[in-house]
Amino acid sequence: MRAEVLRRIHARDWAPGALIPTEEALAQEFGCARATVNRALRELAETGVLERRRKAGTRVALSPPRRATLDIPVTRLEVEGRGQAYGFHLLEQRLREAPAPVTSRLGLAPGLELLQLKTLHLADGRPFLLEDRWLNPAVLPDPAPDFAAISANEWLVGHVPYTTGDIAFSAASASAEEAEVLGLAEGAALFIVERSTWERDLPVTTVRLAYAPGYRLRTVV
Incomplete structure (x- = not known):
């Protein structure tokens, strides 16, 4: 679910600033619980990819932050x-x-x-x-x-x-x-x-x- 949301954003299926479908609609589309959708969207919002506002829906961030990532090596x-x-x-x-x-x-x-x-x-x-x-x-x-x-x-x-x-x-x-x-x-x-x-x-x-x-x-x- 999270990977597909990112794919759609990177492919510009959902353009910067676009309002994405509701949690209910995404849960129905992916055949999963709404709580699963909520968790995935919340995590993406925490990374700055999405912007979530109560009663205003969830939008693709206009300027997603560029963040360095570092995997913990074995x-x-x-x-x-x-x-x-x-x-x-x-x-x-x-x-x-x-x-x-x-x-x-x-x-x-x-x-x-x-x-x-x-x-x-x-x-x-x-x-x-x-x-x-x-x-x-x-x-x-x-x-x-x-x-x-x-x-x-x-x-x-x-x-x-x-x-x-x-x-x-x-x-x-x-x-x-x-x-x-x-x-x-x-x-x-x-x-x-x-x-x-x-x-x-x-x-x-x-x-x-x-x-x-x-x-x-x-x-x-």
């Missing part, structure tokens, strides 16, 4: 795509009270317990990436995954959807802990990615990724 596939052998070690896993900067970043109450996971990803047996992740236990099934067998990164990409997120890139000097784990001199320059994701109003995870020197980020615009 580190294993990223390493293997470089022609290298992948491996990882779960260094630490514990449920504990998250520090204030973490709960604040996720919009959670202070003192809440989250699952902290520290994982070292390897490329050809050498340190590639140190992942320090805080994970909301509310998104985990029972029983929880074995994060020593599958990395939290790969499991989350495959099993937990996200609707919004934020990401920041920076450079930082390796701390004593990072230097020891990555096999570097303390103070070595690291490429840092900090990312947080939510499934609607439910915080999913926040993670700090410290890449070993020589990492190069590529994306498509």
Whole structure:
């Protein structure tokens, strides 16, 4: 349903500024519940493709925003795509009270317990990436995954959807802990990615990724 609405907009079947059919009409056309239509249109409105006004209907936005998108990569596939052998070690896993900067970043109450996971990803047996992740236990099934067998990164990409997120890139000097784990001199320059994701109003995870020197980020615009 959502894909077909986008197709019609991109094909100019529904031109910019045009009023699109009502939810009732679309539900009848696609043979689905009105709630399904409402959800799809709401999501498209949130991305700026549609404009919805109460009692005025839904229109195609006149000037849809140009937004960059960045898919969350599976580190294993990223390493293997470089022609290298992948491996990882779960260094630490514990449920504990998250520090204030973490709960604040996720919009959670202070003192809440989250699952902290520290994982070292390897490329050809050498340190590639140190992942320090805080994970909301509310998104985990029972029983929880074995994060020593599958990395939290790969499991989350495959099993937990996200609707919004934020990401920041920076450079930082390796701390004593990072230097020891990555096999570097303390103070070595690291490429840092900090990312947080939510499934609607439910915080999913926040993670700090410290890449070993020589990492190069590529994306498509």
